[in-house]
Amino acid sequence: MKILLADTLSPSTVRSLQELDATVIQKPELTADELPENIGDTEILVVRSTKVTAKTINTATKLALIIRAGAGINTIDLDAACDKAIYVTNCPGKNTDAVAELAIGLLIAADRRIINACNDLRKGKWHKKEYQKAHGLKGRTLGIIGLGAIGRGVARRALGMNMNVIAWSPSLTDEKAALLGVQRCNTMLEVAAQSDAISLHIAMKPETKYLIDNEFLEHMRDNAILVNCARGEIVDTKAIKDAIAKKGLRFATDVFENEPSGGKADFTDTEFAKMITCTPHIGASTEQASEATADEVVKIIRCYKETGRPINIVNLRTRTTAKASLLVRHNNQVGVLAGVLNLLRTSDINIEEMENNIFDNGHAATCNLKLDHIPSQDLINKIKQDDKIVSVSLT
Numbered sequence: 378m379k380i381l382l383a384d385t386l387s388p389s390t391v392r393s394l395q396e397l398d399a400t401v402i403q404k405p406e407l408t409a410d411e412l413p414e415n416i417g418d419t420e421i422l423v424v425r426s427t428k429v430t431a432k433t434i435n436t437a438t439k440l441a442l443i444i445r446a447g448a449g450i451n452t453i454d455l456d457a458a459c460d461k462a463i464y465v466t467n468c469p470g471k472n473t474d475a476v477a478e479l480a481i482g483l484l485i486a487a488d489r490r491i492i493n494a495c496n497d498l499r500k501g502k503w504h505k506k507e508y509q510k511a512h513g514l515k516g517r518t519l520g521i522i523g524l525g526a527i528g529r530g531v532a533r534r535a536l537g538m539n540m541n542v543i544a545w546s547p548s549l550t551d552e553k554a555a556l557l558g559v560q561r562c563n564t565m566l567e568v569a570a571q572s573d574a575i576s577l578h579i580a581m582k583p584e585t586k587y588l589i590d591n592e593f594l595e596h597m598r599d600n601a602i603l604v605n606c607a608r609g610e611i612v613d614t615k616a617i618k619d620a621i622a623k624k625g626l627r628f629a630t631d632v633f634e635n636e637p638s639g640g641k642a643d644f645t646d647t648e649f650a651k652m653i654t655c656t657p658h659i660g661a662s663t664e665q666a667s668e669a670t671a672d673e674v675v676k677i678i679r680c681y682k683e684t685g686r687p688i689n690i691v692n693l694r695t696r697t698t699a700k701a702s703l704l705v706r707h708n709n710q711v712g713v714l715a716g717v718l719n720l721l722r723t724s725d726i727n728i729e730e731m732e733n734n735i736f737d738n739g740h741a742a743t744c745n746l747k748l749d750h751i752p753s754q755d756l757i758n759k760i761k762q763d764d765k766i767v768s769v770s771l772t
Contacts, residue, residue, distance in 0.1 A: 378397070378398065378399045378400070378420050378421065378682060379399070379400045379402065379418060379419050379420050379421070379439070380394055380399050380400065380401050380402065380419070380420070380421045380422075380423065380678065381402045381404065381415070381416065381419040381421070381422050381423070382401065382402065382403045382404070382405065382423045383404060383405065383407045383412060383422065383423065383424045383425075383427045384405050384423060384424055384425040384426070384427065384446055385403075385405040386403075386423070386446070386667075386671045386674065387667070387668065387671055390671040390672070390674065390675060391403065393675045394675060394678060397678060397679060397682055399421075399678070399682075402419070405640075407427060408427065408638065409427055409428035409429075409430055409433075409638050412427060412428075412429065412430070412433045413430070413432045413433045413436040414436075416433050416436055416437040416440065417437070417438065418437075418438050418439045419437060419439065419440055420439050420440065420441050420442065421440075421441065421442045421443075421444065421678060421681070422437075422440060422442070422443045422444070423444045423446055423674055424443070424444070424445060424446065424452070424453070425445070425446045425447055426447075426452065426638050426640070426658065427452070427638055428452045428453075428638050429443055429452065429453040429454060429458075430454055430457075431454045431456075431457035434454060434457040434458055434461055434463065435457065435461070437461075440461070440463055441463060441464065441681075442463065442464045442465075442466065442677075442678075442681055442687055443458060443463060443464070443465045443466070444466050444467070444468075444674055444677055444678070444687075445465070445466070445467040445468070446468055446670050446671070446673075446674055447467065447468060447471075447472060447661055447670060448467055448468065448469045448470070448471075448472060448661075449467075449580070449581060449608065450465060450467050450691055451581040451608060451610075452638070453465055455691075455692050458692055459692050464681070464686075464687055464690050464692070465690070465691050465692040466677050466687050466688065466689040466690050466691060467689055467691055468669075468670045468673040468674065468677075468689065469526070469689065470526050471666060471669040471670040471673050472660070472661035472663075472666040472669075472670060473526045473527050473530050474530060474663075474665065474666065475660060475661050475662065475663040475665065475666035476527045476530070476606050476660040476661055477527050477530030477531045477533075477534060478534070478663075479606055479631060479656070479659070479660045480527075480531050480576050480578075480604050480606040480631075480660075481531060481534045481535070481538075483604050483606070483629035483630070483631065483654055483656070484514070484519070484574055484576065484602060484604050484629065485514065486629060486654050487574075487602045487604070487627045487628075487629040487654045488511055488512060488513070488514055488574070488602060488627070489508070489511045490508055490511070490654075491654075492654050493508070494508040512573070512600075514538055514540055514574070515538065515539045515540065516539060516540070516541070517540055517541070517573040517574065518540065518541045518542075518543060518571060518572050518573050518574075519531075519532075519535045519540045519541070519542050519543075519572060519573070519574050519575070519576060520542075520543050520544065520545075520562070520568035520569070520571065520572030520574070520575040520576070521542065521543070521544040521545075521546075521559070521568075521575070521576050521578060522544075522545055522546070522565055522568060522575065522576070522577050522578065522579055522588075523546050523577065523578035523579035523580075523607070524544045524545075524546035524549050524553075524557070524559075524578070525546070525578060525580075527578045527606070528544065528546065528576070528578035529557060531576050531578065532544065532557055532558070532559055533557075536558055536559075541560075542558070542559040542560070543559060543560045543561075543562050543567075543568055543571055543572065544557075544559045544560070544561060544562065544568070545561070545562045545563075545564060545565050545567065545568045549561050565588075565593060566592070566593065566596045569593050569594075569596035569597045570596045570597070570598075572597070572598070572601060573598065573601055573602070574601060574602035574603070574604065575597070575601065575602070575603050575604065576604040576606070577589065577603070577604065577605045577606070577607045577611060577612070578606070578607055579607050579611055580607070580608075581607065581608035581610055581611060585611055586610050586611070587610070587611070587612070587613040587616075588611050588612075589603070589605075589611060589612040589613065589616070589617075590613045590616055591613070591616045591619070594616055594617070594619075594620040594624075594626065595620075597620070597624070597626065599624045599625055600624070600625040600626070600627065601626060601627070602626075602627045602628075602629065603617075603626060603627070603628050603629070604629045604630070605628075605629070605630040605631065605632055606630075606631045606632065606660045607632065608632055609630070609632040609633040609634040609635070609636055610634050612630075612634075614633075614634050614649070618649065618652070621652055621653070627653075627654070628652070628653040628654070629653065629654035629655065630653060630654075630655050630656075631655070631656045631657075631658055631659060631660045632658050632660075633646070633655075633658075636657075636658060644657070673689075676688065677689060697729060697730065697747055698729060698749065699729040699730065699747035699748055699749060700748060700749060700750055700751050701747075701748045701750070701751040701752065701771060701772070702745060702746070702747055702748070702771070702772045703745075703746040703748055703752060703757075703769065703770075703771055703772075704743060704744070704745050704746075704769070704770045704771075704772065705717055705743070705744045705745075705746065705760065705766065705768075705769050706741065706742075706743050706766070706767035706768045706769075707741065707742060707743075707744065707765060707766050707767055708740065708741055708742075708765040708766075708767070709735055709736075709739055709740055709741055709742045710765055713763065713765045713766070714733065714744060716760075716763055717744070717746075717760055717763075717766075720756060720759055720760055721746075721748070721752070721756075724750075724752065724753075724756050725750075726748050726749065726750045726752060726756075727748070727749045727750075728746055728747065728748060728749075729747040729748065729749055730745075730746075730747035731744065731745070731746050731747070732744070732745045733745075741767065751771070752771065757769050757771065
């Protein structure tokens with residue numbers, strides 16, 4: 378088993394992988410453009426911020442598993458992975474505290490203009506009179522868009538700072554909101570209109586691109602704060618720049634549209650950076666989060682080695698398209714299932730899912746086949762003709 382680590386993991390993690398009899402190749406400096414020529418016969422690829430393109434996937438000869446050492450999977454070409462029957466997994470929840478902490482840090486930094494004040498001091502300028510002008514956060518209203526694990530983490534911390542918290546999330550109910558101590562809003566625009574500050578925690582999907590647009594920003598209060606620790610493409614950067622100019626929006630972000638991949642690169646939009654409070658996508662990058670994520674990577678690979686199927690798979694079909702379920706009870710002997718499958722093939726019936734369970738003494742088994750067409754009674758009778766078939770039932 379050959380594993381390519383296109384990111385830095387701790388020496389203890391590497392040792393744990395080697396204990397699985399794996400050959401571990403460490404190349405954390407690889408860029409997305411360099412990855413195709415280095416993927417070779419890798420079976421398992423581990424990445425954090427490095428993009429995994431269709432070219433990388435199609436170039437690989439033995440790739441079976443891609444692990445995103447983090448939660449978001451928008452840097453991986455899922456369609457290409459699906460076409461090649463390659464598992465894609467992630468490590469959800471391992472960086473929750475780290476991202477929530479940075480979101481609160483950016484919120485405070487934007488309110489108190491910490492970065493600007495620090496930069497002025499470094500230039501030898503003491504502007505106490507200017508920077509002592511701050512609203513403060515106690516008693517003010519924080520709106521949260523997306524109340525998943527990270528959003529809930531931000532809510533808990535904001536409530537601990539004696540802020541009022543309101544939220545909108547697709548699955549949020551009044552009951553769940555009450556348990557969390559927050560107020561549920563019916564729409565995102567309600568959150569925008571009622572908040573002094575807003576924190577974004579929505580996953581990046583095609584339908585969430587530019588979720589924060591001109592309309593949303595127009596509903597926000599003048600001089601309000603917007604924090605983005607989700608994904609850069611969720612906000613329309615041009616609309617943000619307009620809102621900064623027109624209504625004094627304070628924008629604090631850890632992510633950018635079309636941001637560089639990898640750990641070191643040139644950043645070109647320096648004028649925008651001067652207008653906002655920002656960090657270079659470090660939300661998940663604490664030692665605690667890195668160790669927890671690395672442990673999860675080992676767990677995923679161990680499960681894959683032992684069972685052939687990893688945990689945390691994100692690219693399997695979640696809704697079946699099968700039209701029928703065929704339950705075949707049969708003797709546990711060589712060739713029995715092969716005969717059943719051949720009869721289905723000659724009838725042009727495809728198997729959507731298949732599960733075979735063997736009984737304790739090893740003499741018999743049940744095979745549940747999810748089929749894309751309903752088999753005819755004639756076909757079922759042909760399957761029953763094999764004396765090694767105990768019974769066949771259609772549901």
